[in-house]
Amino acid sequence: MKKVLIIGGNTGIGAALSLQLKEQGVETILLSRTQGGLDVTQEEPLFPEIIGPVDALVYCPGSINLKPFRALKLSDFAHDMEVNYYGAIKTIKHYLPNLKEAENASIVLFSTVAVQKGMPFHSSIAGAKGAVEGLTRSLAAEFAPTIRVNCIAPSLTDTPLAEKLLRNEKQREGAENRHPLKSIGEAADIAHMANFLVGEKSRWMSGQIIGVDGGMSSLSTG
Numbered sequence: 001m002k003k004v005l006i007i008g009g010n011t012g013i014g015a016a017l018s019l020q021l022k023e024q025g026v027e028t029i030l031l032s033r034t035q036g037g038l039d040v041t042q043e044e045p046l047f048p049e050i051i052g053p054v055d056a057l058v059y060c061p062g063s064i065n066l067k068p069f070r071a072l073k074l075s076d077f078a079h080d081m082e083v084n085y086y087g088a089i090k091t092i093k094h095y096l097p098n099l100k101e102a103e104n105a106s107i108v109l110f111s112t113v114a115v116q117k118g119m120p121f122h123s124s125i126a127g128a129k130g131a132v133e134g135l136t137r138s139l140a141a142e143f144a145p146t147i148r149v150n151c152i153a154p155s156l157t158d159t160p161l162a163e164k165l166l167r168n169e170k171q172r173e174g175a176e177n178r179h180p181l182k183s184i185g186e187a188a189d190i191a192h193m194a195n196f197l198v199g200e201k202s203r204w205m206s207g208q209i210i211g212v213d214g215g216m217s218s219l220s221t222g
Contacts (some may be wrong), residue, residue, distance in 0.1 A: 003027045003053065004198055007038065007091055008060030012159035013110075016191035017058060033061075040087030041079070047094045053101035056198035058108040059088045063128075064161055066121040080128040088132060092139070099147050106198045109136050111153040113213040129153075133209050140207030148206040150197045155213035157185040180215030
């Protein structure tokens with residue numbers, strides 16, 4: 001049975017992906033801080049050992065820290081890098097031997113539309129996610145042909161992480177109208193792409209940054 005490790009798999013996109021994979025008969029291993037488990041911000045996180053091959057690793061943890069540059073402290077930049085970039089590095093380093101045991105293994109990381117499309121108040125998170133995009137391409141080249149590495153770059157998605165930005169109907173309507181498709185992404189929308197990337201149908205894809213963003217990154221309807 002195929003085995004997929006999902007970091008941050010108890011809420012949001014990770015939980016939606018786990019549900020989809022289980023419905024397909026795929027074994028999922030979920031690691032998350034929300035239930036007192038893994039904390040990737042620690043210098044040396046306590047990763048549980050996994051025996052045998054892991055067919056895919058999906059790293060979901062992220063942060064949304066939208067402030068004017070003048071209001072951001074160095075600690076804000078450091079925290080976003082720790083959660084989004086260094087956390088991914090620590091996880092991949094730990095489970096790389098398991099991935100190497102699998103055939104056509106896959107790693108899926110997450111960026112944001114704000115890396116390629118400049119947005120005010122995004123300097124901290126866009127910087128951290130930009131590092132993730134660079135990591136994606138570098139590892140894809142280094143790990144080829146045995147491990148594929150791809151990255152999904154969503155726009156605002158209706159998950160617990162974004163709840164502060166969608167607290168009322170006015171905020172939600174404004175967010176919808178900023179997207180060419182006039183809607184906010186659901187966790188399942190992003191999970192469907194992650195599901196594709198960990199599966200056999202994407203076997204000829206690696207090093208890609210894939211926008212799932214309601215058209216935000218490439219369309220203008222104004």
